[in-house]
Amino acid sequence: MARLVNNFTVSCREIINNELVKVDYISTRPENCNCDFRINIFYCKGEQIYRIATWILLIYSIILGCVSMYILYYRFCKVGQSIFFQPSKRRGILRPRPQETFHLICCTYNTLQATHHLIKLFDGYSNTLWAELYLDITKLVTYALATLYPISIIYSTPTVDLTTMRWTPNKYLIDIVGFSLMIFPFIINIPIAFYTGYYADNNDIKMADYFFKLHYIMWSFWCSVLLGILLIFWYKLINILNKHMKLINNRRNRTNIGDIWKLKKLKRVVRNLTIVVFSFGSIFLLHFIFDLLRALCYKSFTIHNFELNVGSMLFAYYVIPISLNIAQFTMIYHMLRTTQESQNIATPLRVFRKSGTPDSSTVESSQVLHSSNDNITSNSIVNNECHLCDQVNKSDKQLFRYEDYSNNSRFSNKYSINSITTTFGQSSVSLGDMHSSSEIYITSDVFNQRDLINSNEESNIDERKPNMDDDDPCYTYNHDRKEWLAEKPKRVPLKR
Template sequence: MADDSSVTIIRTFDRHCFDEVCHCDWRITLQNCEEHHAMYIINVINIIVSALGCIIGIGLLIYRVGMKGHRIWSPAGTVTGIIRPKPVDCSMVLFAVFNALRFITSLILITDVDPGNLLGRSVLYEVPWSIGLGGITVYLLGVSQAIAQSHSTLGWLPSPWIVDVAGIIALTLPTVGIFITIAAGSTIDSDQHVAEILTRINYGIWFIWTAGIGTAVLLAGIRLVRILRIHHRKLRQGSTDDAVRAGIFKIQVAIAAFTLCLYFFSFVLLLYGILRDLIMENTTGSIVLGAGWSLTAGITVLVVQISIIFSRNTTRNAALRSKKSTDESTDIDSSSGNSTRPDHEAGVGISTLGAVSTTFQNDNEAIMNALQTNYPQEQNYCLPASKKPNSSKYFRFGRKNTKRPISTTSSQMELSRYSD
C-alpha cells in the first residue's frame, strides 16, 4: 500500500485532486475530472428534457391563456386574499422559466464558458431551483385559495390573511439560499473553508424547506382528493362519472409527482450538505447523486405537463358538451317536466357545466358539477331565514367565520380549472 505522504493532494472549492486523479464539483465545472464523461452525458440529457419542458410549457400557456382565456392571476374581488395564483397557469410560467435556466446552466457546463467565474456559475446553478420550487408553491397556494372559496370545505383552511402570510414566506424564503450562495462564491478565493461551510448551511436550509413544502403538498392533496371522492360517491351521474374520475386522477398525478420530487430532492440535499467532500471524492456516488439531482425536477415537470395535456374523448361524454347544446337540452327537459339534472332539482337552475363555456369543456369541470350539486348552501334556499346557518359565529384563529358568497359560475369553476 502506498504511503499517504507520497500522494500530492490539491484541494480547491470546485476540485479535489489526488496526484493525477481529480474529482470535480459538477454543479460548477465538468472539465478534467473523473466524472467528466458521465456528467457530460447527463447534462446533454438535461438539455433535451429542459428544452422539451420549456416548449411544452410555452405551448400550454399559449393555448390556455391566449386561446382559452385563462388568467395567470385571479383578479381582485373574485377570490379573497392577496396571493391569488391560478394554480396550473401560474406554475406553468415558473416551470417554463425554470426549464429555460436549467437549459442554459447545462449548456454553459458542457461548453465550459467563462470557467474562472465560479461565483457566476454558482448563482446560475442555484437560481433555477428557487424558481422551480416557487412553481410548486404557487400550485399549492392556488389550490388552497380555490378550496377556501368552497362552501363545502369551510373551516378546513385558516383565515385568508394567514394563507397570504404563509404564501409570501413560502415564495420568498428560498431566495435566502441565493444570497448565501453569493456570499459563499465571494469567499471562494479569500477563505475556501468559509465558502464550504456556507454551502453546507445553504443545502441544510434547502433540505428543511423542500421537505416542508413536500409535506404541505402531500397533506393538501390527500385532503382535496378525499373531498372530491366523497362528493363523487354522493353523486354518480352516468354521463359524468368517467370525467370526474379522470379529473381526480390528474390531481393525483400532479400531487404524487410534486411530493416524490420534493422528498427525493430534500434527501439529496441533506446528503450533499453533510457529505459533500466524501461525495465529491467517490466517482460512482457523485455520478449517481448528480444524475438524480440534475434530471428529477425536469422529468417531474414533464409528467405534470403530460397529465394536463391528456384528455379523454369528449364526443361520448355528455358532461363535456358546449354551452349551446347543454342549454338546449335543459330547455327541452324543463318544458317536458322530466328534468333529471341535480342542479334543477336543487332549485339552482342551469348547470354550471352548461354556463361556463361555449367550447367543449374538459373532465375536470365535471368534478365541479359533482361538488356543486351537493353544496350545503343550495339546501338553505328551502329553509326559513330564522333557521339558516349563522355565518357570524367565531371559530378558528379567533376571527369571524367569513361569509362565503353565493356560488357563481366563476367561483365554482375556480377549483376545477386548476388542472384543466
C-alpha cells in the same frame, strides 16, 4: 486549464507514502481529480461522461421548455386564459390557476437550467461566486413558483355545500404563507451562496465547505416546509371533498343526473388532486433527502468516488426534468381528453315531457347533459327510463314536438319519433307508441338548485296552473332564460 478549476470545484487525491490522500493543490494528472459537477465539468476523471450527460440534458431541457412555452402561448393568446383566477371575496392576491402555474414552472425551470448548462459547457463563468449565485437563483425562482401550486389547488377545488365545509382556508393566511415562502428563501440563501463562492475564490476551502453545508441544509429545510404545507392542504381538501361525496351518496333521490354529474366531477377532482400532490410531494421528498446527504457527506466522501459522483449528477439533474416531463404529458393527455369530452357533454339541460295519458296533467322532469351537436340523454325520475335522441339540433332553445304530424322544413325528418329509443335495462324499443301529444321542452340554465323543480312537485301540477296545450303559445316562452323559444313548426302530415 478551465477558469473554475480550483481547490473547491476540483478535489484531487494522490498517493503519498503508499497511501491515497487528499491534497490541497491541483494535481498535474486529471485522472487523480474529481470535479464538482454543479459548476464545473473540466479537468477531472470522466470529463467526457460529464460533458455528454450535460449536452443531453441541455437538449432535453430545451425541448421541455419549448413545449411548456407553446402551451402557455396557446392558453394565453389563443384561448384567452389568464394565469390568475378572477378576483373574488374568497380569493386573495395569490390566486394562480393550476395548469398555467405548472407550465410556467416547467418553462422557467428548464429555461434557466438550459442556460446554466450552456454556460457551464462553454466555460462562461468568470469565478465561483457568479456560478454559485446563478445556480442558487435558478433554484430559488423555481421554488418560488412551486409555492404557487398548492395555492392553485386550493382555489381550483369546487365550492361545496356549507354543511360539509368543516375547514375554510383563510385567504389572508394563504397570502402570508405564500409570500413568505417566496421571499424568505431569497433573503437567507443568496447571502450563503455569496459567501460560499467568495471563500472559494479566495482559496479558503474550509470556510467555503462550511457555507456549502449550511447552504444545502437550508435547502433541505425549505423542501420539508413546502412538502409539509402541501400535504396539510391536500389532507384538508380531500376530507372536504370526501364528506361532500358521502352527503350526495346518502341522498334519497339517487337518479338525479345533476347529482350523478357532480359526483363524477368530485371523484375526478380527488383523483387529479392526489396524482398532482403525489408527484410534487415525491420530488420535494427526494430533494429533501438528497440535499441533506449532499450537505453532510458530498465534499468529504461522495466527490472522491467516481461512480457515486456520476450517480449524484444523474439524480440531481435528471429526476426533476423527467418528473416534469411525465406530468406534462399527463396534463396534455387530460387536456385533450377533457376537450373531447366537453364536445359530448357541454351544458346541463332540463327536459319536460308530458304524460302519455291524454287526460292526465302530470309532467315528468329530468336533467340532461347536452352537447351542441351530439346526443341528448335524459333519465326519467318516475320510471327510471332513459330516452336517447340522436343528433339533436344545435340550438338548445328550440321546442321539439314528437307527434304523428310533426314534420317541417325547419326541422329535418331525422328528428321524428323514429329517432328516439327507450332503454329498459339492456333492451331497446322504439318510442313509436308514445302519445301523439307528447312534447319535449329543452331549456338551458339548469344546475342552479333554486331553479330546479322538485320532482315531487312535478308529479302533480296544481289545478290553478293552465294545462299544457299543444296550441297554447305561452309554453314557447323560456321562463329560465327570459326569452322566447323558436316558433312552433307547422303541422304537416307524415307520409304513411
